[in-house]
Amino acid sequence: MRYEEFTIEGRNAVMEAFRAGKTIDRLFVLDGCQDGPVKSITREAKKHDTIISFVKKERLDQLSQTGKHQGVIAYAAAYEYAEVEDILKAAEEKNEAPFIVLLDSIEDPHNLGAIIRTAHQAGAHGIIIPKRRAVGLTATVARTSAGAINYLPVAKVTNLSATIEELKEKGLWFVCADMDGELMYNVNLKGPIGLVIGSEGEGVGRLVKEKCDYIARIPMYGEVDSLNASVAMGVLAYEIVRQRLS
Missing domain, CATH: 3.30.1330.30 (Ribosomal protein L30/S12)
Structure with a gap:
């Protein structure tokens, strides 16, 4: 709606x-x-x-x-939020292992819109965002998603760490993007997975990072120390796609 x-x-x-x-x-x-x-x-x-x-x-x-x-x-909100259960159901209906993107402190609507667009193309079943210190489903987000917001459920939760715990009980495991992690090509990204992306400035928060099973690093060769959050999400999402197809 x-x-x-x-x-x-x-x-x-x-x-x-x-x-x-x-x-x-x-x-x-x-x-x-x-x-x-x-x-x-x-x-x-x-x-x-x-x-x-x-x-x-x-x-x-x-x-x-x-x-x-x-x-x-x-x-x-420009669009209605889904429930986390709706995201799991979307995976079940497609008979696929759940692939969920979780965002920690993404405050730029253009970033969120681009993430929704890329996540949809990469076959993710949904996105989870926190209530606080995060942008919601605004009109700018909707526009930047180029229509993907109509197809990809976005759930909003009070506590990201608690949600990760609940999803772990349902068989998901979690990988977060961080410069201190293992090279992403060496991390097993198959199976039911939650991909956690943080803001460009601060990255994934400590409490959320501690809940993750793996920390994956994107190889970078430039002089600046980070990628735009939506680009980082895209790179890791497509490594998940590659491993699922191999």
């Missing part, structure tokens, strides 16, 4: 969006605003586990497209 409205402004509009069951990725509220309607909106947001940011009026004015935000602006 496609949502046409991405930025929702004004108290009634935001409240209606929650009541209509729209997925709100983030809510911006005027700092210090404590009146009844705003309290009702923040209560609703907490119920749906929406990230709430209390910001100054200047910030809201900056974000506003209408100039009539009344102290609240919501970012609705």
